[in-house]
Amino acid sequence: MSSSFKHKTLNHTFITVIYLFLLVLVIPWYWPENDARQFYGFPFWALASLGVLFLTSVFTAMLCLQNAESACEKVG
Amino acid sequence: MRESRVSNLLPFGFGAWLFFSAYLCSLLLLGWLGRKARKEDSLQDFYLAGRGFSFFVLFLTLYATQYSGNTVFGVTGASYRLGFPWLISVHYMLAIIVFMRTYAFKLQTLARSRNYVTPVDYLKDRFHSRLLATISSIVMIVALSNYLLAQLMTMGRALQGLAGPAGDIAYNYGVISLALIMVIYGTLGGLRAIAWTDVIQGSVLFVGFFVLLLLVINQFGPLSIATETIAKASDLDKLERPNSSMLREWLSYIFLVGIGGALYPQFIQRIYSARTTQGLRQSFAVMAFMPFITALIAVIIGIYALAYIPGLEGAATDQALSSILRIVQEQSLFGYALVVLIFSAVLAALMSTADSAMLSISSMFIKDIYGVHIRPNASEQELTRLGKRCSWIVVGLLSLLAILLKEQTSLIGLLDRKFDLLVQLAPAFMLGIHWSGLRTGPVLIGLVLGIIIALTLAFGPFSFVVAGKVWGFHPGLYGLAVNLSYAILGSRWLARRENFDPI
Numbered sequence: 001m002s003s004s005f006k007h008k009t010l011n012h013t014f015i016t017v018i019y020l021f022l023l024v025l026v027i028p029w030y031w032p033e034n035d036a037r038q039f040y041g042f043p044f045w046a047l048a049s050l051g052v053l054f055l056t057s058v059f060t061a062m063l064c065l066q067n068a069e070s071a072c073e074k075v076g
Numbered sequence: 077m078r079e080s081r082v083s084n085l086l087p088f089g090f091g092a093w094l095f096f097s098a099y100l101c102s103l104l105l106l107g108w109l110g111r112k113a114r115k116e117d118s119l120q121d122f123y124l125a126g127r128g129f130s131f132f133v134l135f136l137t138l139y140a141t142q143y144s145g146n147t148v149f150g151v152t153g154a155s156y157r158l159g160f161p162w163l164i165s166v167h168y169m170l171a172i173i174v175f176m177r178t179y180a181f182k183l184q185t186l187a188r189s190r191n192y193v194t195p196v197d198y199l200k201d202r203f204h205s206r207l208l209a210t211i212s213s214i215v216m217i218v219a220l221s222n223y224l225l226a227q228l229m230t231m232g233r234a235l236q237g238l239a240g241p242a243g244d245i246a247y248n249y250g251v252i253s254l255a256l257i258m259v260i261y262g263t264l265g266g267l268r269a270i271a272w273t274d275v276i277q278g279s280v281l282f283v284g285f286f287v288l289l290l291l292v293i294n295q296f297g298p299l300s301i302a303t304e305t306i307a308k309a310s311d312l313d314k315l316e317r318p319n320s321s322m323l324r325e326w327l328s329y330i331f332l333v334g335i336g337g338a339l340y341p342q343f344i345q346r347i348y349s350a351r352t353t354q355g356l357r358q359s360f361a362v363m364a365f366m367p368f369i370t371a372l373i374a375v376i377i378g379i380y381a382l383a384y385i386p387g388l389e390g391a392a393t394d395q396a397l398s399s400i401l402r403i404v405q406e407q408s409l410f411g412y413a414l415v416v417l418i419f420s421a422v423l424a425a426l427m428s429t430a431d432s433a434m435l436s437i438s439s440m441f442i443k444d445i446y447g448v449h450i451r452p453n454a455s456e457q458e459l460t461r462l463g464k465r466c467s468w469i470v471v472g473l474l475s476l477l478a479i480l481l482k483e484q485t486s487l488i489g490l491l492d493r494k495f496d497l498l499v500q501l502a503p504a505f506m507l508g509i510h511w512s513g514l515r516t517g518p519v520l521i522g523l524v525l526g527i528i529i530a531l532t533l534a535f536g537p538f539s540f541v542v543a544g545k546v547w548g549f550h551p552g553l554y555g556l557a558v559n560l561s562y563a564i565l566g567s568r569w570l571a572r573r574e575n576f577d578p579i
Binding site: 019023026027028029031032033034035036038040041042043045046049050053054056057058060061062063064065 | 160163166167170173174177298299300301302303307312315316317318319320323326327330357358360361362364365367368372379
């Protein structure tokens, strides 16, 4: 197993773990169901979910702007 | 004569019609310019614009294509029905970009070096199976026809909502006139013309959504008052955190729409048409933030409509946005002028998505079905010419269907079935591009199993299927689970058997 293959696998695992972590938080299962409090018209649970979603956008944009390692890979 | 009859139906004056006419004529002009700019009479030039899209055009064409009539009317309508729990629409719009990122950049490099035109060209190259390619083409054509039908129906509803009591006639006018303009510029200039119109449409949509939000806040006051109004009307479930059943639906929508949307043929063809991978990456990076300034605004508008225009039910909820616009436009001349701009943005969202779907359908039908099974020796010129005729026939038939089905179903219902089918292509595209061990046989059988499971659960008479979902999850995801498992386990089993083969 080459070091570049190991590095790539680790990289993909790290990205998947981060996305799964964000997925767990973006669905507001942890928020009390009957909480009707709001901030500027947005329920608190909605703001929490949108906040995590924004982090997901930032993470995705960062990944997109990374230098292409896949551009010269062979087709699967 | 026809113009004056339409004017009588809609609450727009001469100036507004002049603006719409200028806008629609500009689309036709771009179609003609796109035809003039063609470099050769080939499928690659017509359907991929010669693979010359830079970051700016690519971003706006992706944006205008992703945010459709469903975003504008469907999301607003669903937010009206469900309240804040429909924030999931913002999430699934981002999920599309997340899942596209998993395979788009590698596919773009391959497409450029191997001259892919349709999504199925990649499958032919990767799996060397005519049957797999044909089934995949049919899945994509059926799913996209469903999508195009939804866009045409929304075109009708866009006018219906503004027309008040004369809505039925306005619906028919909306479908026919907008479909006609779309098919003219689309068949004149191909993807080049469509992308150029997307630049205008994407810009108008971008500005229009901001203006819409400001206009609604100015008209009705801050969002906090709207949510208080909803709370006073005892609609607390529309403000509270989704219940556990709805949370499962959230998870289901993130995967179903995320994966299915990432496999839209028109998106894949835009990936092919990128000039460089760098430009594609930059476009995706910006697209990752678009749900916040498009889908989120659509949800907020739905909340305002729920607070201030109560009483809409069923398919009428998809007219929540039109009803809001109608109120705003009656208040002041300035409001009227801005509604004209927003209505143009709505038309932009509808037409930019529908034209892309139309072009993808015709390219797949002509290259993957006609060019393979009916006339394998047809020249590129012949296929391009037939592709244009195919666009006219498809749009004509679907426009007729849109008029016949106008009261049949709500937009979100149409949206669900399309993704149930498209997600079944995920193993072939998203896994197949990275894993060389994925075999053709298991992928083909997995695809067929996935489609059968998804359609049986969706349309079968099962008591455990509630509102088209099983325990909150869409049928397509159950099909995908079996499909993916079969593809992976089958490929591993084949590899092991070959390794132990004594011969």
